[in-house]
Amino acid sequence: MSLSATTVWETRTTSSDVNGGGYKSDAGTTDYSQQDAAQLAVVDAVTNGTTTITSATGGFTAAMVGNVLYITGGTGSITADRYEIATRSDTNTITVDRSTGLSAGTGATLNVGGALATPGELGNVLDIDGVAGMKGHVESGNYPLTNSTPNTSGGPCHLPTAAERYHIIGYEVTREDGGAKPILDANAQTGVTLWKAASSSSSNPQILENLKADGQDGAGTVGFDLALNNRNNAKDCEALDCPTGFTGGTTFNCLSTSCATSGFAGIGDTTATGCTATLCGVGFALTGDDVTISRCLAHANTGDGFTISSRVTVDRCTAQGNGGDGFQASANSTVFLSCLSVSNTGYGFNTTASSMLWDCATHLNTTSPVNVTPFINGNTELSGDPFENQGADDFRPNNTAGAGAVLRAGAIGVPGQTTNLDIGAVQHEDPAGGGAASILGGGQLTAGFAG
Numbered sequence: 321m322s323l324s325a326t327t328v329w330e331t332r333t334t335s336s337d338v339n340g341g342g343y344k345s346d347a348g349t350t351d352y353s354q355q356d357a358a359q360l361a362v363v364d365a366v367t368n369g370t371t372t373i374t375s376a377t378g379g380f381t382a383a384m385v386g387n388v389l390y391i392t393g394g395t396g397s398i399t400a401d402r403y404e405i406a407t408r409s410d411t412n413t414i415t416v417d418r419s420t421g422l423s424a425g426t427g428a429t430l431n432v433g434g435a436l437a438t439p440g441e442l443g444n445v446l447d448i449d450g451v452a453g454m455k456g457h458v459e460s461g462n463y464p465l466t467n468s469t470p471n472t473s474g475g476p477c478h479l480p481t482a483a484e485r486y487h488i489i490g491y492e493v494t495r496e497d498g499g500a501k502p503i504l505d506a507n508a509q510t511g512v513t514l515w516k517a518a519s520s521s522s523s524n525p526q527i528l529e530n531l532k533a534d535g536q537d538g539a540g541t542v543g544f545d546l547a548l549n550n551r552n553n554a555k556d557c558e559a560l561d562c563p564t565g566f567t568g569g570t571t572f573n574c575l576s577t578s579c580a581t582s583g584f585a586g587i588g589d590t591t592a593t594g595c596t597a598t599l600c601g602v603g604f605a606l607t608g609d610d611v612t613i614s615r616c617l618a619h620a621n622t623g624d625g626f627t628i629s630s631r632v633t634v635d636r637c638t639a640q641g642n643g644g645d646g647f648q649a650s651a652n653s654t655v656f657l658s659c660l661s662v663s664n665t666g667y668g669f670n671t672t673a674s675s676m677l678w679d680c681a682t683h684l685n686t687t688s689p690v691n692v693t694p695f696i697n698g699n700t701e702l703s704g705d706p707f708e709n710q711g712a713d714d715f716r717p718n719n720t721a722g723a724g725a726v727l728r729a730g731a732i733g734v735p736g737q738t739t740n741l742d743i744g745a746v747q748h749e750d751p752a753g754g755g756a757a758s759i760l761g762g763g764q765l766t767a768g769f770a771g
Contacts, residue, residue: 322418323404325453327388329442330354330435331502333461337441337473339434340388344404347386352433359384359433365391366426371406371415375430378412380405387433389416394428402449405432439463439504439515440475442488447471452484452524458531460492460500464507470516477504478516479526485519490530501532501558511540514562517552517569525551535562535579542567543579559583571595576603583621588630592616594745598713602627603642613637617715617745624648625664634659636731638715638744640707645670646685656680658731660744662706667691679732681706681743683723700726715746724748 329342330353339358343351352359362375373391385405392400403416436442442456466474479486492499504514514533517526531554533543543559546552546569555572559565565576565583570591576583576598583597584590588608596617597603603618607629614635618625625639628649638660639646645668646661652674659680661668668682668689669675675695682689683702690696703722708714718724728748733739742748 323388323402323449323451323454324417325451327404327451327454328353329445329454329456331437331439331442331456331458331463332356332435333437333459333463335435335437336431337437338390338392338429339431339436340390340402341434341436341441341445342388342402342404343433344386344388349386350383352384352387353435355434357434358431359387361429361431363393363427363429365394365428365430367391367394367420367428370419371417372413373403373416373420373430374413376412378410380408380411380414380432382408384408384414384432389430389432391420391428391430395426402445435459438474439477439488439502440465440467440469440471441473443471443475443477443479444473446486447478447480450480450482450484450486452486454486456486456488457495458488458490458502460490460502462503462505464505465509465512465514466507468509468512470513476512476514476516478513479518481518485524485526486517487527487529488515488531489527490532498530498556501530501556503532503534505534506536506538506541506562508536508538509541510538512538513542513545515543515554515557516545516547517554518547519552525553527553527555528557529554530556532558532560533562533565534560537561537563537578537580539563543576544569544571544574546570565597565600566592566595576600583618584616586611597621597625602644603639606632615745618642618646619713619715624666624670625661628654630654633657636741636743636745638662638746639664639668640710640715642666645687646682647671649675658741658743660706660727661685661689662702663710679730679743681727681730700730702726715744717742717744717746717748719748 343353362377469475470478490502535541543562544566552569558575563581565579567585579600582602582605583600591612602623603621604626619640622643624644625642631653633655635657645666646664648670654675662683665686668685679698681700706724708716717727727743730743731741
């Protein structure tokens with residue numbers, strides 16, 4: 321046997337990496353993983369190499385069934401590991417989910433319940449004892465690295481390379497509340513990947529949600545690595561001060577700030593939807609095949625807003641105030657749908673002659689709106705600043721004639737339907753009772769993903 325796929329893990333800054341850390345969510349007993357300290361800690365546990373563990377001190381209760389224990393030390397050859405309590409015979413005797421595989425030993429340390437203390441140990445648990453479908457929760461707080469080795473106590477958190485489904489999600493007060501993100505802080509470590517979804521299987525995605533990576537400007541550091549598999553997901557995540565914020569995979573509503581090389585990078589099998597890159601090198605450096613870019617915002621980056629080198633469709637994206645081109649596409653047949661390029665120091669659209677611009681808009685790009693003459697249909701050079709407050713990073717289109725008013729409801733819509741989609745990533749705000757919208761793209765109001 322093994323740990324159950326319904327085991328849920330808990331990580332808190334005030335806990336211990338020698339706690340049990342997990343609970344079988346459908347056990348119907350008491351979940352002792354959602355607390356800092358172990359519910360029971362003894363130092364006289366005895367194993368017999370089967371599934372039975374005893375303790376003369378005791379204290380085992382029926383409510384502990386389904387909780388995970390951690391056992392280590394003692395006089396026998398005991399390898400530290402975690403086991404689920406399957407049954408409780410009496411206060412001194414329990415059985416666990418599988419044979420301990422430990423040679424008979426006495427005086428072992430055993431801790432029942434209590435959360436883990438570091439995301440690195442959470443990665444270790446999933447790598448060693450993980451079963452497809454497990455979920456790990458990480459409470460808000462700062463988790464500074466104490467070493468650079470993935471999946472060790474105090475190290476980076478990397479999900480297993482095995483093609484298995486896992487989901488790690490951060491929370492603030494209650495699980496899945498979408499509140500303040502837990503921060504995996506590189507501290508003094510360099511050249512590390514802080515969070516990683518490693519599955520290469522398209523049928524078994526791994527998900528990182530509501531998490532933050534702070535690279536502390538360490539050389540070679542990556543905030544989130546999604547393994548160039550567009551089935552791996554990062555949702556509502558944030559990378560700060562990492563040379564590379566996000567690489568590969570599928571990103572939804574993610575923010576990359578001050579990432580010196582690129583906010584979002586990938587060579588094939590990469591999707592970015594509703595994401596923002598700001599104060600980075602290149603905002604979005606997404607190349608190769610199987611790349612999708614939709615409703616993303618690149619602003620105030622030192623290089624290009626978007627760099628593309630394959631036949632990609634870029635849908636309703638905005639490039640504003642970047643230190644290079646707004647959109648740079650070196651491949652033939654790149655398609656830009658309802659995109660907006662404003663106040664970039666290079667071209668608005670630096671493309672090949674066979675690229676296509678459908679219902680796009682430009683304004684005050686230093687070099688010129690476009691560098692060649694691609695196929696253009698409905699492209700507009702605006703007569704004024706189209707934003708509500710460009711200086712305050714409010715990129716909703718205003719209602720000024722010849723400027724933001726041109727963008728409103730100007731995007732390609734749905735045949736036979738009345739839509740209010742604006743050109744660019746950020747949408748204007750309708751009065752109360754208006755169309756559905758949601759917050760995407762680093763806190764700006766955008767269309768889609770309602771509810």
